[in-house]
Amino acid sequence: MKHLTIFGSTGSIGTQTLNIVRAYRSEFTVEALAAKGSVEKLEAQVREFAPKYVCLYEEKAAEELRLRLRDLPVRVLSGMDGLLACAALPETELVVTAMVGMIGLRPTIAAIEAGKDIALANKETLVTAGHLIMPLIREKKVGLLPVDSEHSAIFQSLQGLPYKGALSEGNAQIARILLTASGGPFRGKTLEEMRGFTAEDALRHPNWAMGKKITIDSATMVNKGLEMMEARWLFGVEPEQITVLVHPQSILHSAVEFTDGAVVGQMGVPSMELPIQYALFYPERKPMRGHKLDLFQVGALTFEKPDPVSFPAFGLAFEVMRRGGSLPTVYNAANEWAVARFLAGEMGFLDIGECIQTAVERHKNIPHPSLSEILNAERETYELLEGSSR
Secondary structure (H helix, E strand, O other): OOEEEEOOOHHHHHHHHHHHHHOOHEEEEEEEEEOOOHHHHHHHHHHOOOOOOOEEEHHHHHHHHHHHOOOOOOOOEHHHHHHHHOOOOOOOEEEOOOOHHHHHHHHHHHHHHHHOEEHHHHHHHHHHHHHHHHHHHHOOOOOEOOOHHHHHHHHHHOOOOOOOOHOOOOOOEEEEEEEEEOOOOOOOOOOOHHOOOHHHOOOOOOOOOOHHHHHHHHOHHHHHHHHHHHHHHHHOOHHHHHHEOOOOOOOOOEEEEEOOOEEEEOOOOOOOHHHHHEEEEEEEEOOOOOOOHHHHHHHHOOOOOOOOOOHHHHHHHHHHHHHHHOOHHHHHHHHHHHHHHHHHHOOOOHHHHHHHHHHHOOOOOOOOOOHHEEEEEEHHHHHHHHOOOO
C-alpha cells in the first residue's frame, strides 16, 4: 500500500488523482489533503478518504472546516506552516504537488528534504527553481515523477533505456525533446483577430478539460513556454535541444529523438488520468477505465510549427529559458498576475503578453537566485505590474 499526500486536492489534477485512488482503494492510503480554498469540496474529500491531516491555506476557511469536521479525528492545519507540515509527514511516501502557483514551491522543497518521492504537477517548481530542485533531488535520492501529460510522455518514452530519468545530469543519447502543443483555442488566429477575444472564448479548449488558469495559458501558449523551461531541468537538456510541435489532435503527447535518428513517443487520448496513474503506480502499469485510443477513428496526425508572432509570450519564452536565472520567475509571475486580471475582466487577451514583456524587460536578472531571491523576484513583479496598472 502506498501512502499519499495530495496538494491541490480540490483542483483538476487533485480530483482526478482521487478518482484513481477511488478506483484502487486497496492500493493507497491518503495521509493528508491540502488546498487553497473550497471548504465544501475539501470536507467531502476528507469524509470519503479519511486523511489524518488536512490543510486549507486561508485561516478563515480552515476555521470553518474545523467546525464542519469536528466530529472526525482529523487535524485541520492552515497557512504555509500547515502546508510544510503536510509535506513532511513521516507516514507519507509520495507527495502529489498539484497546487497552482508559487505557493507550491516551498512545500515541494520540504517534501524532498524529508525524503519523499514527488509526483510533480506544479509547473512553478522547476520553472523558477530548477537549479535548486534538481541537485536536491539527486542529493536526497528521491523520485521525481512528472504528471504533466507532455513530460510524462517524454518520461515514458525513455523507459527501458540506459537513462536515469529525472535523477540524471543529462543523456548523451538524446538529440531532441519533441514537445507537442495543441495550439489552444486560437490556433491559426492573428494578433488582430485575437484582440477582442474574451475569457469565455479563451476557455473553450478544443481537446482538454483543465482548470481556468492552465486553459488560458494554453490559449496564449505561455503554457508551452513554461513546459519548455520544465523539460530543460527534468531531462537534462539544453534549450536548443527542445523543439515545440503544434499537434492539434493531441494524440502524440510528446516524443524523444535520439542521436541515431530514432523517435520514440507516447500516444493516447487527451486525458490527464493516464499520466497521473502512471506516476502513482510507477514503474507498474495498471488497467484504466474509460475510452482508449482508436487510431482508425483518429485517421491522421498533423504537425505545424508554432507561431511566435501571433503568440508573442511563447516567442519570448525561449529567450527567458536561455538566459535563465530569475527571469523565468518574472515570466511566470507576470503571467499569473495578468491571467487573474483577464479572467476578472480587467484587461484584454493581448494585454497578457504585453504584461509579461514589460516585466521581463524591466527586471535585472539574477544568474543563480536563492529561494528568497526567487520569492522576492515574484513579489517585485507583482508590485511592478500593480503600479503600472494604476
